[in-house]
Amino acid sequence: MTVGHVARAIESIGIPTVCVYIEAFRPDAELLKPARTLITPHLMGRPLGLPHRYEQQRAVIQAALRLLEKADHAPTVETFVS
Amino acid sequence: MVDRQSNTPDSSAPEPLSLTAFAASLYHAQRADNYFKFLKNFSEEELANFLQGVLRQVGDAIDDGSTEALARYVEQGQVAAYVPTQTATPFRPDFPDAPFAPMRRPLREATVALFSSGAIYLDDQDPYYPAELTYEQAVREVRKATERFPSLRVIPAETPEERLRAGHVAYDIRAAQKDINVIFPLTRLRELAQEEVIGALAERNYSYHGLTNIPRRVQERAPQWAQMLKADGVDAVFLTAG
Numbered sequence: 001m002t003v004g005h006v007a008r009a010i011e012s013i014g015i016p017t018v019c020v021y022i023e024a025f026r027p028d029a030e031l032l033k034p035a036r037t038l039i040t041p042h043l044m045g046r047p048l049g050l051p052h053r054y055e056q057q058r059a060v061i062q063a064a065l066r067l068l069e070k071a072d073h074a075p076t077v078e079t080f081v082s
Numbered sequence: 083m084v085d086r087q088s089n090t091p092d093s094s095a096p097e098p099l100s101l102t103a104f105a106a107s108l109y110h111a112q113r114a115d116n117y118f119k120f121l122k123n124f125s126e127e128e129l130a131n132f133l134q135g136v137l138r139q140v141g142d143a144i145d146d147g148s149t150e151a152l153a154r155y156v157e158q159g160q161v162a163a164y165v166p167t168q169t170a171t172p173f174r175p176d177f178p179d180a181p182f183a184p185m186r187r188p189l190r191e192a193t194v195a196l197f198s199s200g201a202i203y204l205d206d207q208d209p210y211y212p213a214e215l216t217y218e219q220a221v222r223e224v225r226k227a228t229e230r231f232p233s234l235r236v237i238p239a240e241t242p243e244e245r246l247r248a249g250h251v252a253y254d255i256r257a258a259q260k261d262i263n264v265i266f267p268l269t270r271l272r273e274l275a276q277e278e279v280i281g282a283l284a285e286r287n288y289s290y291h292g293l294t295n296i297p298r299r300v301q302e303r304a305p306q307w308a309q310m311l312k313a314d315g316v317d318a319v320f321l322t323a324g
Binding site: 002003004005006007008009010011012013014015016017018019020021022023024025026027028031032033034035041042043044045046047048049050051052054057058061062064065068069072073074075 | 116117120153154156157160161163164165168169170174175176177179180181182183184185186188189194197198199200248250253254255257258260261263264265267270271273274279280292293300301304305307308309311312316317318319320321322323324
């Protein structure tokens with residue numbers, strides 16, 4: 001959950017950020033309010049999904065990158081649906 | 083199969099292990115298991131129901147040759163165990179504001195840095211936990227292991243993934259050991275840069291060891307880390323949490 005603190009510090013000096021959190025830590029993202037958060041339905045230690053699931057990993061990353069561009073306010077929280 | 087029965091009471095037999103004591107032993111203790119340590123948060127009744135469900139899902143996974151439903155079941159259990167614990171505290175404040183910086187250039191022209199709390203390090207760097215501990219000891223002795231957190235490691239963009247290690251003592255690292263991209267997708271981002279989805283992967287990427295009981299120390303260092311990224315000239319930062 002501590003990346004929320006880091007993202008806020010980065011964002012506050014003018015650099016946009018996106019955080020990938022797992023569903024179990026959604027409340028952390030909602031409290032800390034980093035600018036952009038993508039919530040994934042994955043297990044702790046595997047925010048991008050399972051090992052060697054190349055397409056799943058790419059899909060999560062691309063959803064997070066899209067959030068970087070399309071979010072027009074903070075906090076923006078989006079749920080990744082595989 | 084031998085049915086082990088005895089009519090003679092054995093005074094040396096250990097006390098029966100309750101379900102809740104078993105679950106507690108998974109949490110950085112005797113049977114430390116970061117995959118299932120969330121079971122500590124369940125009541126005895128919830129534990130019994132969850133474990134019965136796991137057994138049912140294991141049976142289906144064997145019969146069906148698919149672990150997808152089992153994975154979803156465990157993930158839902160983890161969510162049910164953790165979500166109620168995440169209330170506002172001084173270390174997890176309910177911030178009234180949310181700093182916002184818009185993208186200043188299109189993604190296909192932007193330099194993106196990867197930044198993770200997942201305790202990723204290079205094979206020629208020290209792990210985050212003290213060198214006198216094995217990884218397994220560090221998981222059991224999490225207080226001692228956290229003395230050095232949160233140091234920051236620089237991970238160059240061109241690092242081959244076989245040189246990356248995960249040393250986090252509070253999440254199960256087995257998936258990251260099999261494929262580091264599950265938490266530190268350096269290779270995936272490098273590919274997206276080659277495909278011109280992003281302009282470039284930053285030359286310097288970073289990781290530290292996040293832990294929920296040290297956010298104050300992270301908060302203190304975060305402004306310095308932000309200035310490093312500014313000096314690196316990155317246009318955006320992609321953060322992953324364990």
